[in-house]
Amino acid sequence: MPKHVTSIDVAQLAGVSQSTVSRVFTDMDSVSPDKRQRVLEAAHELGYVPNAIARSLTMKRTNIIGIVMANLTSPFYPYVLEKFLQHFYQMDKQTLLFTAAPDQDIDDIMPHILQHRVDALIITSAKLSTAMADECLRYGIPVILFNRYILDSNANAVCTDNVEGGRVVANLLLDTGHQRIAYIAGQPNASTNTDREKGFSDRLRERGVKEWLREEGDFFYQSGYDAAVRLLSRPDRPDAIFCASDNMALGAIDAARYGVGLHIPQDVSIIGFDDIPMAAWPSYRLTTMAQQVDVMVAETIDLMLRKIEEPDSKPALRLVPGRLTIRGSVRGIQP
Amino acid sequence: MPKHVTSIDVAQLAGVSQSTVSRVFTDMDSVSPDKRQRVLEAAHELGYVPNAIARSLTMKRTNIIGIVMANLTSPFYPYVLEKFLQHFYQMDKQTLLFTAAPDQDIDDIMPHILQHRVDALIITSAKLSTAMADECLRYGIPVILFNRYILDSNANAVCTDNVEGGRVVANLLLDTGHQRIAYIAGQPNASTNTDREKGFSDRLRERGVKEWLREEGDFFYQSGYDAAVRLLSRPDRPDAIFCASDNMALGAIDAARYGVGLHIPQDVSIIGFDDIPMAAWPSYRLTTMAQQVDVMVAETIDLMLRKIEEPDSKPALRLVPGRLTIRGSVRGIQP
DNA sequence: AACACTTTTGAATACGTATTCAGAGTATAG
DNA sequence: CTATACTCTGAATACGTATTCAAAAGTGTT
Numbered sequence: 001m002p003k004h005v006t007s008i009d010v011a012q013l014a015g016v017s018q019s020t021v022s023r024v025f026t027d028m029d030s031v032s033p034d035k036r037q038r039v040l041e042a043a044h045e046l047g048y049v050p051n052a053i054a055r056s057l058t059m060k061r062t063n064i065i066g067i068v069m070a071n072l073t074s075p076f077y078p079y080v081l082e083k084f085l086q087h088f089y090q091m092d093k094q095t096l097l098f099t100a101a102p103d104q105d106i107d108d109i110m111p112h113i114l115q116h117r118v119d120a121l122i123i124t125s126a127k128l129s130t131a132m133a134d135e136c137l138r139y140g141i142p143v144i145l146f147n148r149y150i151l152d153s154n155a156n157a158v159c160t161d162n163v164e165g166g167r168v169v170a171n172l173l174l175d176t177g178h179q180r181i182a183y184i185a186g187q188p189n190a191s192t193n194t195d196r197e198k199g200f201s202d203r204l205r206e207r208g209v210k211e212w213l214r215e216e217g218d219f220f221y222q223s224g225y226d227a228a229v230r231l232l233s234r235p236d237r238p239d240a241i242f243c244a245s246d247n248m249a250l251g252a253i254d255a256a257r258y259g260v261g262l263h264i265p266q267d268v269s270i271i272g273f274d275d276i277p278m279a280a281w282p283s284y285r286l287t288t289m290a291q292q293v294d295v296m297v298a299e300t301i302d303l304m305l306r307k308i309e310e311p312d313s314k315p316a317l318r319l320v321p322g323r324l325t326i327r328g329s330v331r332g333i334q335p
Numbered sequence: 336m337p338k339h340v341t342s343i344d345v346a347q348l349a350g351v352s353q354s355t356v357s358r359v360f361t362d363m364d365s366v367s368p369d370k371r372q373r374v375l376e377a378a379h380e381l382g383y384v385p386n387a388i389a390r391s392l393t394m395k396r397t398n399i400i401g402i403v404m405a406n407l408t409s410p411f412y413p414y415v416l417e418k419f420l421q422h423f424y425q426m427d428k429q430t431l432l433f434t435a436a437p438d439q440d441i442d443d444i445m446p447h448i449l450q451h452r453v454d455a456l457i458i459t460s461a462k463l464s465t466a467m468a469d470e471c472l473r474y475g476i477p478v479i480l481f482n483r484y485i486l487d488s489n490a491n492a493v494c495t496d497n498v499e500g501g502r503v504v505a506n507l508l509l510d511t512g513h514q515r516i517a518y519i520a521g522q523p524n525a526s527t528n529t530d531r532e533k534g535f536s537d538r539l540r541e542r543g544v545k546e547w548l549r550e551e552g553d554f555f556y557q558s559g560y561d562a563a564v565r566l567l568s569r570p571d572r573p574d575a576i577f578c579a580s581d582n583m584a585l586g587a588i589d590a591a592r593y594g595v596g597l598h599i600p601q602d603v604s605i606i607g608f609d610d611i612p613m614a615a616w617p618s619y620r621l622t623t624m625a626q627q628v629d630v631m632v633a634e635t636i637d638l639m640l641r642k643i644e645e646p647d648s649k650p651a652l653r654l655v656p657g658r659l660t661i662r663g664s665v666r667g668i669q670p
Numbered sequence: 671a672a673c674a675c676t677t678t679t680g681a682a683t684a685c686g687t688a689t690t691c692a693g694a695g696t697a698t699a700g
Numbered sequence: 701c702t703a704t705a706c707t708c709t710g711a712a713t714a715c716g717t718a719t720t721c722a723a724a725a726g727t728g729t730t
Contacts, residue, residue, distance in 0.1 A: 283588075
């Protein structure tokens with residue numbers, strides 16, 4: 001097997017010391033032009049690539065960011081992941097990826113993450129126990145939660161303002177004259193779900209609505225479909241359904257049309273949350289509360305860099321407003 | 336900042352040598368039960384986690400698999416990625432993720448990959464120059480291409496049998512009596528596209544079809560929509576369209592219905608390739624050639640492990656048959 | 671020509687682990 | 701009781717790089 005070329009090999013060929021080779025590849029350090037030239041030529045000839053492992057060991061930084069993704073298969077998150085990757089690439093950081101079931105405690109994968117001494121950790125939509133958050137703190141690994149937060153922990157978080165988003169949706173449905181309103185929930189213990197529901201129902205109550213329907217789903221298409229069938233086959237079926245995710249909203253639209261035989265939005269209005277690409281397709285034209293992914297990712301990176309620079313800075317929770325995106329699935333308001 | 340706990344700290348607390356601590360954490364080596372106990376207790380007390388960087392340096396293996404994903408935002412690939420992640424997790428391997436534009440040469444990200452000394456590299460739907468493939472070979476990094484192959488290279492590959500898939504589609508459309516047939520291509524230089532087109536058009540010719548229509552897309556929804564609008568507004572519009580990806584097929588369906596005002600499958604049949612989750616939704620009910628992702632991923636892992644075990648084994652190309660999945664978008668055949 | 675000062679260089683060492691090697695202790699056999 | 705095999709253990713070293721430290725080589729000034 002072909003032995004790996006080391007800086008020592010390069011040094012020998014170039015007739016300099018290993019230190020000099022190292023200096024050439026970490027820039028910023030003074031090396032005379034001719035020696036630099038000789039080193040680069042030798043390196044090229046031998047096909048030398050610095051060993052990031054050894055470098056990490058001495059530098060005590062890996063240049064690797066850990067990222068935990070739940071729900072990779074739900075259409076919202078691949079876009080988030082791609083955005084992160086693009087940012088990291090530009091920053092010359094590598095990405096160590098982990099998945100967790102949407103609701104899985106990630107305590108059992110934390111040891112793997114800690115072992116690899118990532119420079120920072122980004123966690124999307126998964127739960128992190130306070131114990132593990134403290135563990136990260138102890139190791140000086142900045143943790144930023146994306147789209148989920150823990151109030152009493154030391155972790156930073158970036159989130160869409162889900163409470164306000166829910167309120168805006170409530171206002172929209174009432175302003176457009178809907179009478180019987182329903183909510184299809186996501187996983188009950190996800191803050192994304194509870195916050196959206198809280199803002200929504202608070203505002204309904206504030207504006208005098210006494211009762212509304214409620215079904216429970218899990219953020220995925222099928223659960224939205226099933227919940228909508230249950231709602232729409234009631235004798236007192238709702239004339240508007242707010243779904244905690246676009247995924248469920250698309251399921252609800254299909255349920256209304258193909259399961260129950262209703263028209264959107266004439267018979268029932270449907271509104272979602274996220275703004276996934278499919279929401280814009282002509283088959284759905286879903287009115288939804290968009291999450292500003294680009295802004296959220298940028299905020300997350302910003303927070304991460306701050307944490308890496310000043311490890312002792314106070315934990316922060318940054319809320320990014322959602323943006324109401326009007327399409328055709330709510331009666332009484334069109335683009 | 337809290338200094339990292341090392342095996343030496345643990346050794347001191349437990350009153351043993353560093354070697355012994357190391358032995359405890361690499362199992363398989365003989366350590367007396369009482370010392371092992373003492374070490375584990377000391378490690379727990381100090382919160383010791385072995386440093387994977389240092390371990391990688393001595394062991395000359397990182398336990399990290401590199402994976403390059405193009406098209407992360409196209410619905411087919413997140414599922415592929417998740418499957419890979421699950422396998423890797425069970426194998427106790429970590430995952431270093433890279434993206435590339437679908438058609439980007441990944442030569443420019445190869446240095447990053449090489450630096451990190453991944454144990455193996457999986458590349459999905461991206462191009463790898465022969466030079467870079469050789470580079471990997473030199474470094475002893477097994478490379479497995481997923482859903483793309485290069486004939487003359489040293490890289491292994493796992494692919495759906497796209498040529499045969501194209502033939503099956505041609506047969507289906509002719510058997511169901513379609514007269515004017517069209518093909519919407521993906522990126523012209525992707526083997527997934529050219530192979531599907533080759534099988535399709537070869538078979539059409541074999542069965543006496545002299546001419547058919549052709550438009551070009553890029554595998555994404557919008558390009559399928561646009562291409563279908565062009566096709567379907569011709570005076571001699573086709574009565575069947577084969578799309579090189581489900582994504583484009585969904586675009587084509589929406590184009591037929593909402594752009595041109597036709598009915599599927601009465602006015603025009605549409606068939607796709609991949610079988611993404613949305614293909615099963617009631618709005619589309621897309622008949623399609625399914626890729627057997629689970630089989631493909633398993634084959635890829637198998638090939639990878641073989642390559643890690645026996646670096647000199649011959650490069651292999653494994654073809655996985657597609658599975659025709661009948662739904663409602665082709666006239667003359669229903670589930 | 672002597673001096674202070676800056677830039678460039680190489681030798682030595684640290685990083686944290688796995689592993690080799692040899693020594694110590696222990697059990698078994700003759 | 702000695703010889704032998706065997707199990708544990710610790711000291712020392714390797715892995716490949718970055719960095720410190722001191723020496724060397726320039727640079728410019730008087």
